Amino acid sequence: MNKVDLTIDFAGLKLKSPVFTASGTCGYADELDDFMDIGRLGGFITKSITIEKRDGNPVPRIVETNSGMLNAIGLANVGVEKFIAEKLPLLKNYKTPFFVNIAGKTIDEYIAVAEKLAQFEQIAGFELNISCPNVKKGGITFGTDPQLIHQITSAVKKAGGKKILITKLTPNVTDISITAKAAIEAGTDALSMINTFTAMVIDIETRKPVLANRTGGLSGPAIKPIAVYLVNKVYNEVAKSANVPILGGGGIRSTADAVEFLIAGATAVSIGTASFIYPDTAIKIIDGIEDYCRRHKIERVGDLTGSLK
Amino acid sequence: MEKCTSKKKGVFNASVLANEQIGECFYRLSLAIEGQAAEAFNMTKPGQFAEFELSNASLPSEEKIPNELADKALRQIILRRPFSFSDIEITGNKGKLEVLYCVLGPATLRMKTLSPGDKISIIGPLGNGFSIEREKTLAILVAGGMGVPPLLHLAKELSKSKTKTIAFVGAKSGSQLPCSEIKNVQTLISTDDGSMGFKGFVTAMLKEWLVKEKPDVSKAIIYTCGPEIMMAGVAKIAGEFGIGCQVSLERVMACGTGLCQGCAVKCIDKKTKEAGYKLCCKDGPVFWADEVVF
Structure with missing residues (x-):
């Protein structure tokens, strides 16, 4: 066979490949432009946008760990108005669907950002960040409470009009299927999983946490096997029967890592921390998935989803 | 820059x-x-x-x-x-x-x-490197320990112009220096333990020299790289004497390309006078000293 069909159906959108770049690891696209053809991505998810500009946390915001890293950026972003004025016009240059990651301190703030952005054609949809572990009030408190997830998901879905809504789940819960179910019942079009694990690194000389925020979110290869397990769990327990696609990710560095997520039940994958090391990782993985499919005589990449034996 | x-x-x-x-x-x-x-x-x-x-x-x-x-x-x-x-x-x-x-x-x-x-x-x-100010006729390099390397590169670039260059290099001790002088540049060494050159901090040596030599500050510029506490000291001296100063900062970075937003540097916006973060990797690592909040 020569041709592998890499296109996927993602909540009714036809995407040219199953690989996204993850929010907070790819800026607003212009930063990555020197390194790769953004147009080949299945989707691009921007850094979180909030109603007001946010400076973010004091430094250190980053610390490397064994096969991973902690970040506590604190949703530093330009704010929705400046995003519309300065960043949004640039997105027209790229032929890839853009998803804007939305964050806030209150449900009203999420709604306000979604309402302001709903009119723009160059935005394919939103990723709802209810799982940022680095912001006090909001973020993770929304993401761990099924009732709040229901409220915020349905409110943002309504505010976003026809835009696709992806809800990003935190792994910092006892049973992620419960939070996934809450988002699905509230009408989310897709799930994105997983966000980072809340974690801490201590400087033993000073006996203080290394990060100024004290805790941060653990990402990178260290979390990958847990992420694969959680994607498979949610796929089997809630997403498959509801026919809601999963954007899977957590520690993906290689084609093999990405294919694991697809087999586990993800319809698409997102590349995060790996882009810091090789900014063109997502493109290499698109090519790698194509090779894998050819080798295994898989005609459509979508056939891999949930093919775990 | x-x-x-x-x-x-x-x-x-x-x-x-x-x-x-x-x-x-x-x-x-x-x-x-x-x-x-x-x-x-x-x-x-x-x-x-x-x-x-x-x-x-x-x-x-x-x-x-x-x-x-x-x-x-x-x-x-x-x-x-x-x-x-x-x-x-x-x-x-x-x-x-x-x-x-x-x-x-x-x-x-x-x-x-x-x-x-x-x-x-x-x-x-x-990132952005040192911006060589061609109209300045005296370049003062101030390096501390591991901050020496980029200033070696800068000294070489400056040697191509007519700028007079003088270097102040500090370290904990003489053995912790990568070189005892910068090629073709008048180099003054300071060590915390006095094992080589001036005994004390490089900032003290710099201040003493400025007081004694009284260079024309309008024609001078300071370029510095080293521990942040040292550069804060250099920036303060530069402010006191009215000399323009560029500092090369260091931060923990996950990417270096502006993606992770980890390497924040607190700066004062010169127009609005508001404090905010810039990124060491994209906006720096070289900044004008008077915009950085040390």
Whole structure:
């Protein structure tokens, strides 16, 4: 066979490949432009946008760990108005669907950002960040409470009009299927999983946490096997029967890592921390998935989803 | 300092030419680049940097790992490490990059084992380097310890102009310096323990010199790189004497390319007077001292 069909159906959108770049690891696209053809991505998810500009946390915001890293950026972003004025016009240059990651301190703030952005054609949809572990009030408190997830998901879905809504789940819960179910019942079009694990690194000389925020979110290869397990769990327990696609990710560095997520039940994958090391990782993985499919005589990449034996 | 940003950055392979110890604390890594890499690094300004992928370089054998680094040697690194250059030479489509480094952690332990012929991946050139102010006739370089390397590169660039250059170099002790003088530049050394040159901090030596020599401050500029506390001291002196000052800052970075937003530097916006964060990797690493909140 020569041709592998890499296109996927993602909540009714036809995407040219199953690989996204993850929010907070790819800026607003212009930063990555020197390194790769953004147009080949299945989707691009921007850094979180909030109603007001946010400076973010004091430094250190980053610390490397064994096969991973902690970040506590604190949703530093330009704010929705400046995003519309300065960043949004640039997105027209790229032929890839853009998803804007939305964050806030209150449900009203999420709604306000979604309402302001709903009119723009160059935005394919939103990723709802209810799982940022680095912001006090909001973020993770929304993401761990099924009732709040229901409220915020349905409110943002309504505010976003026809835009696709992806809800990003935190792994910092006892049973992620419960939070996934809450988002699905509230009408989310897709799930994105997983966000980072809340974690801490201590400087033993000073006996203080290394990060100024004290805790941060653990990402990178260290979390990958847990992420694969959680994607498979949610796929089997809630997403498959509801026919809601999963954007899977957590520690993906290689084609093999990405294919694991697809087999586990993800319809698409997102590349995060790996882009810091090789900014063109997502493109290499698109090519790698194509090779894998050819080798295994898989005609459509979508056939891999949930093919775990 | 937007003018000195190089546009053609990329991920490139570099080939190790030499990797040798110089003095007690420093090592010098020389890398060969060619083709597009040489083209990209051709316009690199002193103070710009590259991100080095060192995770697949091997650790030294166990007996060669110093006791104080034994725990650090057990860390599996994943992120690249930023280095500025002590020298860059580009001729045609070939070039040589030179880095001076100290072995301090899991990445530099691996860097030390690179041998001639090994290939490593680098991303660069990144950030904004020193902006050479051509109208200034006196360049004052102030370096502390590991801050020396980019100023060696800068001194070489300055030597191509008519600018008079003087260098103040400080370290804890004489053995912790990569060199005892900067080539073709009047170099004044200070050490905390007095083992070489002036006994005391480099900032004290700088201040003494400014008081004694009374240079024309309107024609002078200070370029500095070293520990942040030292640069804060230099910035303060520069302010007192009314001398323009550029500082090369350092932050923990996950990417170096503006993606992670980890390397925040608190700055005052000169127009609005508001404090906010800039990024060390994209907006710096070289900043005007009077915009940085130390």
